[in-house]
Amino acid sequence: MIKVLTYGTFDLLHHGHIRLLERAKALGDHLTVAVSTDEFNLGKGKVCAYPYEERACIVAAIKYVDAVIPETTWEQKIKDVQEHNIDIFVIGDDWAGKFDFLKEYCEVVYLPRTEGVSTTQTKNALANLKSKKE
Ligand code: C2G
Numbered sequence: 001m002i003k004v005l006t007y008g009t010f011d012l013l014h015h016g017h018i019r020l021l022e023r024a025k026a027l028g029d030h031l032t033v034a035v036s037t038d039e040f041n042l043g044k045g046k047v048c049a050y051p052y053e054e055r056a057c058i059v060a061a062i063k064y065v066d067a068v069i070p071e072t073t074w075e076q077k078i079k080d081v082q083e084h085n086i087d088i089f090v091i092g093d094d095w096a097g098k099f100d101f102l103k104e105y106c107e108v109v110y111l112p113r114t115e116g117v118s119t120t121q122t123k124n125a126l127a128n129l130k131s132k133k134e
């Protein structure tokens with residue numbers, strides 16, 4: 001069984017996230033997603049619309065996802081790859097090169113991001129909607 005692992009915030013889920021998870025799962029038989037906790041996101045400068053428990057619940061419901069674990073630190077990836085017997089680490093190419101240190105432990109794949117969609121754009125669109133109603 002080929003085991004795949006990816007990491008992300010997955011706030012205000014959109015088709016860019018779904019396409020990433022679909023392609024990640026297609027690389028193997030089992031996909032584990034490490035969802036960033038709220039505290040970890042603060043370190044990434046991100047304040048989420050949905051708290052960790054809700055984001056984890058939503059990601060776990062996606063048909064491509066087989067397991068969800070929390071992402072609490074930048075340093076956990078090697079341990080995660082070893083403890084979960086991961087064969088392939090996958091993430092969007094906005095991170096290209098950043099996780100090459102994992103090549104010692106597993107295959108590393110950077111997938112093209114889906115253009116034209118982002119959680120930030122979704123937040124801005126919602127803010128515009130709100131201002132139009134006022
Ligand atoms: N993504 C994508 N296309 C988009 C937006 C996001 O392919 N239009 C991908 C990202 O490249 C990432 C995944 O979807 O692989 C999750 O994106 P985010 O929730 O923004 O995750 P991020 O904050 O980049 O967290 O340790 C790694 C970090 O936790 C990654």
